[in-house]
Amino acid sequence: MNDSPRRSPNSNASKGGSPNPNGGKAGKPYRRPKKDPVRILAFEALRAVDERDAYANLVLPPLLRKAREGGNFDARDAALATELVYGTLRRQGTYDAIIAACIDRPLREVDPPVLDVLALGAHQLLGTRIPTHAAVSASVELARVVLGDGRAKFVNAVLRKISADDLDGWLEKVAPSYEDDAEDHLAVVHSHPRWVVSALWDSLGGGRAGIEDLLEADNERPEVTLVARPGRSTTDELLDALGEEGGLPGRWSPYAVRMAEGGEPGALDAVREGRAGVQDEGSQLVAAALANAPLEGRDERWLDGCAGPGGKAALLAALAAGRGAALLASEKQPHRARLVERALAGNPGPYQVIAADGTRPPWLPGSFDRVLVDVPCSGLGALRRRPEARWRRRPEDLEGFAPLQRGLLREALSAVRVGGVVGYATCSPHLAETRIVVEDVLKGRGGAEPVEAEWIDVRPLMPGVAGLGDGPDVQLWPHLHGTDAMYLALLRRTA
Numbered sequence: 001m002n003d004s005p006r007r008s009p010n011s012n013a014s015k016g017g018s019p020n021p022n023g024g025k026a027g028k029p030y031r032r033p034k035k036d037p038v039r040i041l042a043f044e045a046l047r048a049v050d051e052r053d054a055y056a057n058l059v060l061p062p063l064l065r066k067a068r069e070g071g072n073f074d075a076r077d078a079a080l081a082t083e084l085v086y087g088t089l090r091r092q093g094t095y096d097a098i099i100a101a102c103i104d105r106p107l108r109e110v111d112p113p114v115l116d117v118l119a120l121g122a123h124q125l126l127g128t129r130i131p132t133h134a135a136v137s138a139s140v141e142l143a144r145v146v147l148g149d150g151r152a153k154f155v156n157a158v159l160r161k162i163s164a165d166d167l168d169g170w171l172e173k174v175a176p177s178y179e180d181d182a183e184d185h186l187a188v189v190h191s192h193p194r195w196v197v198s199a200l201w202d203s204l205g206g207g208r209a210g211i212e213d214l215l216e217a218d219n220e221r222p223e224v225t226l227v228a229r230p231g232r233s234t235t236d237e238l239l240d241a242l243g244e245e246g247g248l249p250g251r252w253s254p255y256a257v258r259m260a261e262g263g264e265p266g267a268l269d270a271v272r273e274g275r276a277g278v279q280d281e282g283s284q285l286v287a288a289a290l291a292n293a294p295l296e297g298r299d300e301r302w303l304d305g306c307a308g309p310g311g312k313a314a315l316l317a318a319l320a321a322g323r324g325a326a327l328l329a330s331e332k333q334p335h336r337a338r339l340v341e342r343a344l345a346g347n348p349g350p351y352q353v354i355a356a357d358g359t360r361p362p363w364l365p366g367s368f369d370r371v372l373v374d375v376p377c378s379g380l381g382a383l384r385r386r387p388e389a390r391w392r393r394r395p396e397d398l399e400g401f402a403p404l405q406r407g408l409l410r411e412a413l414s415a416v417r418v419g420g421v422v423g424y425a426t427c428s429p430h431l432a433e434t435r436i437v438v439e440d441v442l443k444g445r446g447g448a449e450p451v452e453a454e455w456i457d458v459r460p461l462m463p464g465v466a467g468l469g470d471g472p473d474v475q476l477w478p479h480l481h482g483t484d485a486m487y488l489a490l491l492r493r494t495a
Contacts, residue, residue, distance in 0.1 A: 321349020
């Protein structure tokens with residue numbers, strides 16, 4: 001299994017003509033399909049992800065909010081809809097392989113809306129505790145509502161074939177053996193494109209156990225982690241507001257609080273007021289490490305050169321304010337710059353938000369003491385949160401990011417004074433986006449001038465965090481640290 005074989009938007013092989021309102025049986029009374037708001041909402045979210053390349057974490061909240069405002073949608077409905085959407089997206093590759101084994105045509109010849117209904121049904125059958133009869137009947141009713149009676153028969157036939165075995169049984173049938181093709185086996189079993197499996201395995205190193213743990217962690221629902229922004233809120237305040245069963249201290253970051261499953265961040269005063277926010281613990285560690293890196297001389301001007309949507313910038317601004325320093329938060333896209341402005345609103349210290357291109361910066365060289373560039377990347381480190389990204393990315397995408405990442409790092413090293421510190425961060429563990437970028441810039445590969453800078457060991461700046469490797473840079477991992485797979489290199493400008 002290389003990439004998902006499902007997409008062919010012009011296909012009509014599965015339509016089977018116009019639906020017969022009488023189900024093909026003359027004289028039989030027509031029964032209208034039952035509209036299940038939970039499954040209709042899940043289907044709408046999947047269609048938005050497919051048709052508009054939207055992200056589920058952006059599409060689903062407004063759909064849930066609208067459903068709750070309608071009055072017949074409670075917390076249990078919202079939880080089920082969320083599980084159906086994210087579970088289906090995470091296991092899409094596995095379910096596609098199983099669906100393909102149950103039909104007599106290539107998967108790409110089946111209409112995408114039909115595939116979404118089938119994948120939703122497969123997840124209910126193979127990935128939840130919903131009884132078999134309920135999963136099949138609910139999926140068929142959904143198909144009648146959104147596809148019509150004709151294609152509902154196709155859905156019914158396929159799901160009944162799928163229901164004949166459990167997930168383990170199907171994996172034995174559709175996945176090649178590990179011995180015959182290790183990467184393809186892992187791709188099917190753990191629902192990742194083969195090239196992603198290969199890239200993650202190269203970055204992680206080691207044997208089978210580590211890569212399986214990582215791929216499985218990518219398919220788990222991540223915890224919601226809060227950040228208490230220093231000088232504006234505290235972890236004690238957040239823990240008190242959540243109660244004994246509602247939250248736990250963070251694992252690594254002194255500013256982190258982990259929410260219990262089902263908690264609503266927006267219900268907390270500190271979050272509503274911007275004194276705290278939702279932020280992965282890996283991102284918190286990156287910002288804190290840059291802020292705590294040893295520095296000689298002045299420490300007055302900080303820069304976040306790729307600040308959108310504002311999480312790291314808000315933490316940096318709070319940390320800078322505690323030392324009397326000022327933060328400049330720069331973001332190329334104006335709409336993302338506005339998100340940064342909202343994230344920083346109310347910060348007690350001086351800060352400024354601008355819309356500017358970090359590869360053609362408006363500031364003078366040597367203007368800053370600390371600089372962070374969290375560069376655009378493939379996002380392979382956040383597949384827990386954005387599972388659909390694994391099916392959109394292609395190996396060639398990295399070639400597009402490469403010049404941008406190198407350009408941003410070169411300009412960041414130019415922006416910092418001699419003796420100042422630059423943090424190069426990315427939410428990807430792919431070697432082509434992490435250490436190779438830093439080494440290329442420092443050595444002047446690709447026709448650019450070498451940059452005189454030295455590595456700073458990041459590991460002492462993340463006290464208590466185990467499994468950080470040999471340094472001096474750091475790669476965090478979902479299965480080892482419970483964070484997104486954030487990468488951080490710290491560099492001190494020497495000339």
